[in-house]
Amino acid sequence: MNICGYYPESINEGEGLRASVFISGCRHACKGCFSPRTWNFDYGELFDDARQREIIQEMADNPLLDGLTLAGGDPFFSAAEAAAFVDLARERIPGLNVWMYSGYTFEQLAARPGSDEYELLRRGQVLVDGRFEQHLRDVSLLYRGSSNQRLIRIPESLERGEAVLWERSNPLISIR
Amino acid sequence: MSMTLSFSPTRQENDALEEVIRLGRDIADSLNTETLRENANLNGDSFSGKMSKFGSEYAKWYARRLVLPKEVEAAIRDNTVYVHDLDHYAVGTTNCIFIPFDKLLAEGFSTGNGDLRTPRTIMTAMALVAIIFQCQQNAQYGGVSANKLDYDLAPYVGRSFIKHFRKGLAYFESFAEEQRTLSGSASDSSQPDSPTDEEIYMDNADLQARYPHAYRYAYQETRQETFQAAESLVHNLNTMSSRGGGQIPFTSINYGTCTSSEGRLVMESLMESTMRGLGQGQTPIFPIQIFKCKKGINQNPGDPNYDLFLKAIECSTKRLYPNFANLDAPINMEYYVPGDPNTEFATMGCRTRVVADRFGRNHLSGKGNLSFNTINLVKLGLEHGTVLGKRKWADEEGYYAMLDRSLGIAMQGLLHRYRIQAKQPAKASDFMMREGVWEGGEALGPDDKVEDLLKHGSLSIGFIGIAESMKAMYGKHHAEDADVYAKALEVVRYMRDYCDAMSEKHDLNITLFATPAEGLSGKFTKNDAREYGSIPGVTDREYYTNSFHVPVYYQTTAARKISLEAPFHELCNAGAISYIELDGNVRSNPEAFRKIVAYALDQNVSYFSINHPIDRCTSCGHEGIIGESCPSCGKKETEVRISRLRRVTGYLTGDYQTRFNGAKQAEVRDRVKHAGQAVRQE
Numbered sequence: 001m002n003i004c005g006y007y008p009e010s011i012n013e014g015e016g017l018r019a020s021v022f023i024s025g026c027r028h029a030c031k032g033c034f035s036p037r038t039w040n041f042d043y044g045e046l047f048d049d050a051r052q053r054e055i056i057q058e059m060a061d062n063p064l065l066d067g068l069t070l071a072g073g074d075p076f077f078s079a080a081e082a083a084a085f086v087d088l089a090r091e092r093i094p095g096l097n098v099w100m101y102s103g104y105t106f107e108q109l110a111a112r113p114g115s116d117e118y119e120l121l122r123r124g125q126v127l128v129d130g131r132f133e134q135h136l137r138d139v140s141l142l143y144r145g146s147s148n149q150r151l152i153r154i155p156e157s158l159e160r161g162e163a164v165l166w167e168r169s170n171p172l173i174s175i176r
Numbered sequence: 177m178s179m180t181l182s183f184s185p186t187r188q189e190n191d192a193l194e195e196v197i198r199l200g201r202d203i204a205d206s207l208n209t210e211t212l213r214e215n216a217n218l219n220g221d222s223f224s225g226k227m228s229k230f231g232s233e234y235a236k237w238y239a240r241r242l243v244l245p246k247e248v249e250a251a252i253r254d255n256t257v258y259v260h261d262l263d264h265y266a267v268g269t270t271n272c273i274f275i276p277f278d279k280l281l282a283e284g285f286s287t288g289n290g291d292l293r294t295p296r297t298i299m300t301a302m303a304l305v306a307i308i309f310q311c312q313q314n315a316q317y318g319g320v321s322a323n324k325l326d327y328d329l330a331p332y333v334g335r336s337f338i339k340h341f342r343k344g345l346a347y348f349e350s351f352a353e354e355q356r357t358l359s360g361s362a363s364d365s366s367q368p369d370s371p372t373d374e375e376i377y378m379d380n381a382d383l384q385a386r387y388p389h390a391y392r393y394a395y396q397e398t399r400q401e402t403f404q405a406a407e408s409l410v411h412n413l414n415t416m417s418s419r420g421g422g423q424i425p426f427t428s429i430n431y432g433t434c435t436s437s438e439g440r441l442v443m444e445s446l447m448e449s450t451m452r453g454l455g456q457g458q459t460p461i462f463p464i465q466i467f468k469c470k471k472g473i474n475q476n477p478g479d480p481n482y483d484l485f486l487k488a489i490e491c492s493t494k495r496l497y498p499n500f501a502n503l504d505a506p507i508n509m510e511y512y513v514p515g516d517p518n519t520e521f522a523t524m525g526c527r528t529r530v531v532a533d534r535f536g537r538n539h540l541s542g543k544g545n546l547s548f549n550t551i552n553l554v555k556l557g558l559e560h561g562t563v564l565g566k567r568k569w570a571d572e573e574g575y576y577a578m579l580d581r582s583l584g585i586a587m588q589g590l591l592h593r594y595r596i597q598a599k600q601p602a603k604a605s606d607f608m609m610r611e612g613v614w615e616g617g618e619a620l621g622p623d624d625k626v627e628d629l630l631k632h633g634s635l636s637i638g639f640i641g642i643a644e645s646m647k648a649m650y651g652k653h654h655a656e657d658a659d660v661y662a663k664a665l666e667v668v669r670y671m672r673d674y675c676d677a678m679s680e681k682h683d684l685n686i687t688l689f690a691t692p693a694e695g696l697s698g699k700f701t702k703n704d705a706r707e708y709g710s711i712p713g714v715t716d717r718e719y720y721t722n723s724f725h726v727p728v729y730y731q732t733t734a735a736r737k738i739s740l741e742a743p744f745h746e747l748c749n750a751g752a753i754s755y756i757e758l759d760g761n762v763r764s765n766p767e768a769f770r771k772i773v774a775y776a777l778d779q780n781v782s783y784f785s786i787n788h789p790i791d792r793c794t795s796c797g798h799e800g801i802i803g804e805s806c807p808s809c810g811k812k813e814t815e816v817r818i819s820r821l822r823r824v825t826g827y828l829t830g831d832y833q834t835r836f837n838g839a840k841q842a843e844v845r846d847r848v849k850h851a852g853q854a855v856r857q858e
Contacts (some may be wrong), residue, residue: 004567008733009734010760011758011759011760011761011762011768011769012760012761012764012765014766015765016765016767016768016771017734017766017768017771018770058733062733062735063735063775064733064734064771064772064775066767066768067769103645139798139800139807139808142764164263168767
């Protein structure tokens with residue numbers, strides 16, 4: 001597995017301050033994709049055990065981090081390896097909050113319990129799902145590119161068997 | 177250029193004349209853009225900007241040639257000490273002030289051309305705030321700040337409320353009375369007693385219960401009026417020019433701790449107006465706003481003003497202001513008296529801090545900083561470090577000996593300047609003394625000397641480039657090595673100890689300043705690079721790193737940068753600020769922003785702010801991060817102007833590519849983001 005980007009602190013891929021890891025490789029081939037070169041599974045740097053541990057250490061050392069985000073590419077094309085990385089990270093950082101991006105929908109990923117994709121999915125807290133649709137592009141959307149894409153609370157959705165949307169649990173309230 | 181002279185000049189006089197001629201020609205013909213852009217807030221290309229440059233450039237020339245002590249002049253030439261605002265040296269102008277708005281508004285004041293009564297409404301009060309800022313600005317060369325505008329203006333919200341309430345009472349309550357009488361349900365035929373002015377205030381629940389209609393009317397009307405008043409204040413402070421027409425006043429307003437409904441409304445209105453923006457929604461450059469953070473008042477859920485703290489976060493994600501002042505930091509708790517907002521830490525937007533006074537005025541308003549001189553720490557490192565290959569081990573003894581000399585000269589300059597300032601008559605600072613903006617000034621006659629009052633202000637020694645200084649000494653800067661970090665802290669502590677000792681020796685308030693290096697950041701560097709060549713990590717950039725900051729080009733996390741810089745705040749009693757650079761559209765992720773602010777406060781950073789890019793498409797008005805083309809309307813930068821707002825020395829500037837000087841432009845380019853890489857912009 002390769003990664004094509006790592007940001008120790010990002011505010012763009014999910015709520016709060018998050019470490020973002022971009023896993024190389026994607027077969028969705030969405031028209032208008034912001035970085036087509038990340039479709040290539042060999043793009044970027046090798047994400048071997050040493051590099052994984054290095055990043056996990058940086059996350060553990062950062063008192064401000066809210067969690068980890070897996071983006072890409074599409075991590076679900078490397079689901080087994082990505083899931084193993086999440087497990088490794090949780091050994092060091094129990095309760096690590098994980099967001100993940102995928103061009104697949106929640107329904108597709110949740111359809112086959114036991115599959116690699118399902119196993120990765122159930123390790124996350126929030127899924128940003130769906131292909132990027134150029135005609136639905138909207139720059140004002142939170143953490144996503146087109147209006148068909150959704151922010152989904154994974155545990156609740158798996159429990160209920162339908163997509164439950166994520167909302168800010170602690171919105172910045174307006175006064176009176 | 178040919179000149180006819182009525183005398184035969186000596187060679188020296190000839191040289192001097194040529195210098196003066198060149199000064200004028202550079203300005204008139206716009207030959208030296210660095211001179212014209214020295215101050216990012218002044219349009220140096222404009223007529224009035226050039227006129228003011230003629231004055232200031234000659235005043236500097238005059239001060240250096242005829243006024244400054246020889247040692248100080250030599251230190252400027254040697255590039256070891258910098259005298260700020262040299263153009264005001266010879267005439268004895270002072271730097272900045274916290275304005276006692278409560279007093280000026282309550283007692284009324286005179287602008288010199290007309291007398292103004294105490295305002296009866298918040299609308300008028302906010303209009304007068306702008307006028308006071310402007311009048312005061314002309315009496316000094318630095319910034320003007322309100323240290324507690326929420327408290328200062330709350331009484332005028334109250335007056336508006338009384339006015340609206342009485343009107344409401346006249347209409348609605350008598351109408352309700354009629355209704356009750358008509359329907360025969362009113363058994364009590366006597367008119368309700370009209371409440372006194374003292375009883376009419378927003379937090380009076382009894383009033384609200386007795387006169388619900390009048391209360392509701394008054395409340396809504398007062399809210400609306402306060403919003404309008406705040407909106408016009410923000411507009412006024414961005415549009416009225418001062419100081420010869422070239423420059424808008426450098427205004428700052430602090431608020432956050434007043435918990436009355438009236439004071440809270442002042443804050444809510446100011447932040448709402450700031451978020452709404454100017455004209456087509458542009459970010460207001462002024463006033464700099466500072467939210468005063470205090471546990472128990474606005475820091476945690478359940479605190480009475482916690483909602484306003486969250487609003488400040490929201491506003492700052494959109495407009496870069498407010499910044500955050502930390503009232504709980506130990507350095508700021510020292511003179512804090514609960515219940516006296518004038519003892520709460522507040523700051524000039526640029527970071528200048530004036531709290532303690534050895535003559536007893538341990539509060540903020542009515543005094544300010546008098547002047548400051550800045551030491552070039554990098555040169556000390558270059559002379560005594562390993563970086564030039566002259567020695568294997570850094571010569572710390574030499575470094576400290578030279579630091580002593582620099583401190584001595586900076587101090588000599590401050591005292592010399594103070595003597596010029598102190599002997600000025602009250603009438604020279606006009607509004608400031610006559611109206612008692614400087615505490616006690618109103619008691620002076622026009623020709624009385626100001627010395628006894630000025631002594632309450634501060635004289636400060638500033639410094640620049642701890643990072644490059646350490647790099648030159650030891651080959652690493654203070655974020656790269658724990659031992660070097662300890663050395664850096666030691667240097668700053670040494671300077672602080674020196675300031676404390678000088679306070680005792682001269683019986684004056686001498687303080688240590690983390691200089692905001694506006695025009696300075698490039699000057700020291702350029703001269704050192706000329707003398708020592710381009711040295712990687714030391715003189716190879718166009719600027720030196722601000723005060724004790726971790727270099728903007730050094731990659732580290734937000735948390736680490738904060739914890740490295742925090743201990744320096746405690747030492748810089750004349751003021752300091754720490755920044756974090758965020759990339760990405762932070763307005764959609766305020767939680768990350770809040771967390772970083774909370775962490776900085778927790779680490780005892782005294783004054784904190786987060787920089788993030790605000791680009792604005794002038795075609796469709798979209799704001800956020802804009803790369804080569806606007807993500808909203810798709811227009812390219814080659815077709816439409818993209819305005820890129822950035823912050824320099826604490827103040828915002830509309831468009832950094834045209835208003836910043838070269839060194840500052842380079843510094844902005846080099847800023848690495850501590851958090852939030854905008855991956856979608858590649």
